[in-house]
Amino acid sequence: MNTDLFQQKIALLKQREHANLIAIQAIEQWILSNISNIAKIHRIIPPVVAEDTQIPLSILIPEFLYAVFGGLFDLNWNVHCPRCYGVTSSYQKLAQAHHRSYCKMCEAEFKADFAQWVEVTFSLNKAIDDREFPPLCSPPNTIKVYYQMGADYLQTISGTEKFEQTGVYAYKCPLTGSKGTLLIEGDFTEEIQEVNLSQLANATFTPDKIHARPGMLKINLTNLAYPLSGLQAHIMPLPEITEEYLPPQLTGLALFHYPEFRQLFGHQVLSQREQLQVASVTTVFTDITGSTQMYEKLGDATAYNIVRDHFDILFKQIEQHRGIVIKTIGDAVMASFTRNDAALRSIFMALQEFTRYNQTQPLEAQVYIKVGIHCGTAILVNLNEKLDYFGSTINKAARIQAIASSDEICVSEQVCQDPAFFNTLKELGISQVSRHAVNLKGIDGVQTIYKIALNKTMDNFSLSSLTQ
Numbered sequence: 001m002n003t004d005l006f007q008q009k010i011a012l013l014k015q016r017e018h019a020n021l022i023a024i025q026a027i028e029q030w031i032l033s034n035i036s037n038i039a040k041i042h043r044i045i046p047p048v049v050a051e052d053t054q055i056p057l058s059i060l061i062p063e064f065l066y067a068v069f070g071g072l073f074d075l076n077w078n079v080h081c082p083r084c085y086g087v088t089s090s091y092q093k094l095a096q097a098h099h100r101s102y103c104k105m106c107e108a109e110f111k112a113d114f115a116q117w118v119e120v121t122f123s124l125n126k127a128i129d130d131r132e133f134p135p136l137c138s139p140p141n142t143i144k145v146y147y148q149m150g151a152d153y154l155q156t157i158s159g160t161e162k163f164e165q166t167g168v169y170a171y172k173c174p175l176t177g178s179k180g181t182l183l184i185e186g187d188f189t190e191e192i193q194e195v196n197l198s199q200l201a202n203a204t205f206t207p208d209k210i211h212a213r214p215g216m217l218k219i220n221l222t223n224l225a226y227p228l229s230g231l232q233a234h235i236m237p238l239p240e241i242t243e244e245y246l247p248p249q250l251t252g253l254a255l256f257h258y259p260e261f262r263q264l265f266g267h268q269v270l271s272q273r274e275q276l277q278v279a280s281v282t283t284v285f286t287d288i289t290g291s292t293q294m295y296e297k298l299g300d301a302t303a304y305n306i307v308r309d310h311f312d313i314l315f316k317q318i319e320q321h322r323g324i325v326i327k328t329i330g331d332a333v334m335a336s337f338t339r340n341d342a343a344l345r346s347i348f349m350a351l352q353e354f355t356r357y358n359q360t361q362p363l364e365a366q367v368y369i370k371v372g373i374h375c376g377t378a379i380l381v382n383l384n385e386k387l388d389y390f391g392s393t394i395n396k397a398a399r400i401q402a403i404a405s406s407d408e409i410c411v412s413e414q415v416c417q418d419p420a421f422f423n424t425l426k427e428l429g430i431s432q433v434s435r436h437a438v439n440l441k442g443i444d445g446v447q448t449i450y451k452i453a454l455n456k457t458m459d460n461f462s463l464s465s466l467t468q
């Protein structure tokens, strides 16, 4: 490692105005104490650093991003296989993102969902640490993994494991991309069965098929070709990993929602025709009540200034709760969040600010908004060099907003049933929630939506819409 350059970059990072010195120091210490662990240093997982340093992710990530900007770190987008969690592709520029990926190990193609299977990691910039290491990651603990050993060049290493179940297993090296099939069949044997396995060049194991009986199997792995080769085995085929068993990770979608990412890397966009699937995103639409009358009564210039004030209040709260303003459509705003509760908090805070704002304004210049929130799958695209979403979730969110009254938040059933959202309602002291069966324009069937009235800001408004 080039220690001088590392220290220089750290010093530079600390000079930034508003730099969080405690976070930078913690990152520095974390790097120095893990420097000999090349796998960890080449795949710096922010939630792991947060856990080790006890500094919240929301404080660490901005420093990581400034560190990438300043040349201390590289930012890597890794696509993970939803079965073995192996890295199937890795890129440094968003323009290289692709909506599908293929796992050689599992021989399966999958959708590279940006909210699930695309993970962001950091590594030391090549000018500081030029050690080469393939992107390696451990499978989640739902998979029973046999062996887990590594052999240096020309080394032979042995491992013995007990196979009780007959069936097909894969043995592979996540470092070299080599693999083979282990077939366990026949009757149980008390004898230790022994196999010699060689790692050859061109990602090849020989033999690439092993037959054995249930019982103890000793494998001697000789590495004849690579600086390091390893061995893992697990049953085939693997089921898809469910979200609760995913290792801690920073997803691509979560990184998008950091304002620092957009400030520093906003120029990085998807390629024009690419559409990335996002398993779940929370979409918020807002609109000003009676803005047409406002323009008529106050004149364009004055009304426009009020609309600008309203944008300032909303944008600030959206950003503070790690949301993104995707676009404005006239006076309406579309924003996205990775969490339903964050969307609620941001709107709640904005509504409180509007109440304060209105106290300083004459009646005709007061601002009230109508809000709709929905979550679900969407497609992430590059529209005019900016991030945008498409899909039925987005359309439905807009339709839900259209039925909201002033100072009212309408949310879909999916949002209301999210425990984090529900708990936030309680925490914010919001108790006026009513359930309604409605028809939404352009959407088939009767839809259940919930109308949320905010006590603190309802003083001037009728509650008639809630008593339907």
Ligand SMILES: [Zn+2]
Binding pocket: 081, 082, 083, 084, 085, 086, 103, 104, 105, 106, 107
């Ligand atoms: Zn796989």
